Amino acid sequence: MTLSLVLSLLALALVRGTPILLAALGGVLSERAGIVNIALEGEMTAGAFAAALLSYFTRDPWIGAIGGVAVGAAVGFALGFAATRWRVDQIVAGMGINLICTGGAAFGLIYVFNQAGVTPQVPAINQALWPMVVLGIALAAALQWAIARTPIGLRLRACGENPHAARAAGIDPLAVRLYASAIAGGLAGLGGVFLALGELNLYSDGMIAGRGFIALAAVIFGRWTPIGAAGVALIFGLLEALQFALQGNIAWLPSDFLQALPYIAALLALLGASGRYRPPAAEGKPYP
């Protein structure tokens, strides 16, 4: 294998890994604040669809990008609001949000564009692909520092570990959880924007293809730390890239096995790393 081949493989890994990375950072943020985020998939879908829609109508991809992030954040806000004010079962609510977002995008496609499956081509920000990759990695480092070393990070963790103690210390756990969930939605929405306007120039049904759930796996494998989750997300990206690189090059390996490579690797990783995952203590538990 030549050096240029290795480099192009790594480049592809970064591009495939970044949307997962962005959503996983959102997942870390909301789960450290105590909100289980099973809705990352729906938030990515909403972000990607809104970005393509706005870019189509305004002909300005940057408005699309900002709109995608905003819509993702709105979905995250809805989850956070239901979780804090209505004290819903967060996993059930997250499943509901996923159904609403994927169904809503499919409905919107037909309603707005009068065609099923895919939007027309829209103005994209393909030139911003690499800046977004760098932004994702920088965000991971910044969040790692912020969560571990800053007063705001301490407050966030307090709400996820022991909201009653946080309350006693003068923190409002409901507000912290609400805002963490909204920001998480925005990050997942940015992951959707990356796919719809960064890599491609359209939205199509099923384009998120389980990446929100993979991001959730990255959060858990990364032990709820931004750097850990980002690393796992990029490993998923590398496995996806490897699958492209190996496709057709190894005759005895069926291509369907290559397609399953990232998932088989994750399953094997589960085998190897038993019992080392401890979620935030108050995660998923309504407060007060």
Next chain:
Amino acid sequence: MNRESAKALAIGTLGVAAAMSLAMVASHVSPIVGFNAFFYGAFGGKQEIAETLASTTALLFPALGIAIAFRAGLFNIGAEGQLLIGGLLAGWIGTRIDVPPAIAIAAIFLAGAIGGALWGAIAGWLKAARDANEVISTLMLNFIAASLALYLVTGPLRAPDAAGPELSLLPHAYWLPTLLSHTRATIALPIALLAAFALRYVLDSTWFGYRLRAAGEAPEAARRAGISLPRVALWAMAWSGALAGMGGAALVAGELHRFNTQLSPGYGFIAIAVALVGGLEPLTICIAALAFGALESGGLALQAAAAVPKDAIHVIEGLLVFALAARRYLGARGAGAR
């Protein structure tokens, strides 16, 4: 049914009706015309009722399976993969045996149950032996099941007579008898209902069901009382997968009459919503499955008759699940909330 659930149900129904009207108006369809098309599509005649019952059956098996896992405190989101592997084994067995039809149909369902159980047991074993998070493992197993099935039907098991990637057709004698002639409603529905009653008995009245519920509701207390949590996890996931796999067998023997990779348009995922709306109780899950089955077939009719995209139905199902999550708040503001 207590007052709280009755109130939540009423609010839910009104919410669904309102959301559907909104979707119709947004699609420039009068709600009167729209609801007429919807109800006709779901219950309007023999064919329509049969379609509703077929969707009900397809959702009921995996939803019952999901309820087993959830009651044991295991978030099994792998019903889709378990259904697929069950259907694969069922479709394979069905083309390999030569026995009287009744025995063949029993063997097909058994094969489906075994396939699903094995696939579910992988996640159960990972949980039991390595304390692996079942959300990740069942999710990954969904992707792996899809790849494995595709590999097998395009490669080693591909039917010589098949046009696409699929297994051979089952012998006509092994097709499930229909409840209503010339429709998709088959005896799989009474089998699913029987399974629901059996499950209710097992959960409520047997030692296994007791251990399962204890592990789900108070794991620490269950462990101290000598219940082996790993063992419960393994068996709960195996039984959960078995029911989903029987759903796959029902689809193979009742509808497609062969296995192909397009067996399920996401029944395993919508079944999660069905199980939750049914409150994880087998008999209420039957009612929830009927409601979702009617939404599915009525939604298709709505799309055909009134050009309201079928996907609106998934938004409505999502709203239903979301409202359900908030039922404590909607049903009884503050009072008696957990």
